[in-house]
Amino acid sequence: MELAKRVQTLTPSSTLAITAKAKALKAEGYDVIGLGAGEPDFNTPSHIIEAAGKAMQEGHTKYTPSGGIPDLKDAILSKMKRDQNLTYSPSEVIVTTGAKHALFTLFQVLLNKGDEVIVPAPYWVSYPEQIKLAEGAPVIVKAKEEHQFKITPEQLEEAITEKTKAVIINSPSNPTGMVYSEDELRAIGEVCLRHDILIISDEIYEKLIYSNDKHVSMAQLSDKLYKQTIIINGVSKSHSMTGWRIGYALGRTEIIQAMTNMASHSTSNPTSVAQYAALAAYNGSDDEISEMRKAFHKRLDTLHSWLLAIPGVSCEKPMGAFYLFPNVIRTATICGFKTVDEWVTALLEEEKIALVPGSGFGSPDNVRLSYATSIDQLEEAAKRIQRFVDKHQS
Template sequence: MIAERAKKVKPSPTLAVDSKAKELKAKGFDVVNFGVGEPDFDTPEHIKEAAIKAIRDGFTKYTPVGGIDELKEAIIEKLERDNGLKYGKENILVSCGAKHSLYNIAQALFGPGDEVIIPSPYWVSYPDQVLINDAQPVIVETKEENDFMVEPDALKEKITPRTKAIIINSPSNPTGFIYTKKALEEIAEIALKNNIYIISDEIYEKLIYDGEKHISIASLSEEVKERTIVVNGLSKSHAMTGWRIGYAAGPVEIIKTMTKIQSQSTSNPTSIAQKAAVAALKGPQDCVEKMRQEFEKRRDYLVKELNNIAGVSCRMPKGAFYVFPNVNKVLGKNGINSSMDLSIYLLEKAFVALVPGSAFGTEGYIRISYATSMENLAKGIERIRKSLEELR
């Protein structure tokens, strides 16, 4: 029989949409895929060359479980340079992607009876990673008019003696919004007062627009840092999704426990990918800025076009590569009563793949990824416009 904890886990809706879109495409349909959160750029050449050199040099054996020293040192330099955070190698764990880092944290911290606060809209894997570790996700709703940032009073209402942690994601998947320093300070104050951990997912840190600046909550004070586990990686910033390199930085005891867990699951991340990650962190960063500028152009175009579609409204996100338009005025027509109904309709009618807001815990919205070409954006938006007009 299947273990009860495994029955609690749902398949990733974003990957399910991507799979369905690829299935239709394989059958010959011209599908525009707005569903997947993966940069459409190739991994920069200097990073690929570092991996090729690693292969030729025979760097193809096991490495230390938590990552090679060279990579840990590069991560330490990055965290101090970009985030004002000082760590030692004992505070760093390199894993097989940021998702793996988050899973290791859940394994190390959560257990039966624990509660973990997750603001919605949330990245789809947060609740399931809590559930699979026999803890309980506690969802706190946020408001569009507040840029989907959790409000202090709403957060306080959800805290109980069983609360173990809060997970924050800035810039956010799916909304694209970022937390202000004031909002982070409020969360930090509540976390410290209630002795709960902060898990800060900062994977989209390098993709921020309009001159805004990313602030890591761990940088607010040494006291906050001691209660925070920072998660980051190279998938989004350096177009390295398939390389599977993520990392966590946090208190020694927690990182040590996560490393022990990793030693009994995946062991070390791929040796070759680790060498590539060193090149990514220590090499030229103009490639990252080039991608960021292109994403910003796409965001500006997409938000403008969405707001020109009747029944759709879309706020301007500040980061990541997603928009999260409000489609409540579209729902209720022709039997389309939910964001899932709308997503299915647009996939089958317009051959446009996107993800329903319900997958992120927030009904009445859809998530569109603009990690695709301007040509695809124009084609997809026109198809959405025509299909929604037919619902009137």
């Protein structure tokens, strides 16, 4: 039986693939250090777990409204007012089964066949695939390393056509960890307003910024940009709740309503208990989040310095998320490999270090390293990479 054409063009997730291979090697008894994880290594804060248990005991185990329980919507609206001074109404927010589902549903309700979405590269692996599933066309714009992997207004302008429907801005970024400044966002926003292009602002890593700057959302910058922006967010990274699968989207009522209608025919609703857990996350203390952020910051500083000591490696130091995205093409070359993908495969086979090749993110000269693991593990990983490079240098 022939499968639908919409799935025949899909590229498997490189992050999930490398994680699966690392887990398989671990199951065989190998001492594998996985630096491919896209999730915090901290457990969900205890008060959130307790709230989930309480919700179950109180009988909150049934269907909920498709767009999310009213209390959680209110908590999200309060969070937006508190953090970004943005005011939304309940009709302008939908709770989804993770931020990935929010993006998927948004593309489904937004795109007609052939509509274009501008995707800055390096990009999160699912952006192009979700656009293709909605019969849209991802237009990849390569951000330069010397620009900290951030696209310029000029690049955006050049990529716009009469078919352009939206642009994705992910800040802090997966996979690079880079953060757009307020001035950079404003300049990009002006281009979008001039061409009436929707801005999809993926802010899932907003709580993981390591400078003194606060997170800035495109929607904060002007009334016009507020109306032109759809915010995607969730509790997965901020509260170490990846498995709970709670995300949300905020924006124009007609778009949010269409997303809610679609969700009613797909997921019915996000998991009821997980919604009550997310409610506790937004209504509770941020102390554990602050501790997690401090730990990530320390790991970033440490791992970045270790990487720069490896021959051939160059790496812009990021300001957010929990990834480093070094350029290792020179390292691969001096080790005798034709591509970074081959270098990554050999590194996993010989030294049992799992990195994600940058080819999956549209940047084949780079690799993504997640520092969502202990300092001891990161130090051992750096030693093994150094040993591998020493062994293979020609």
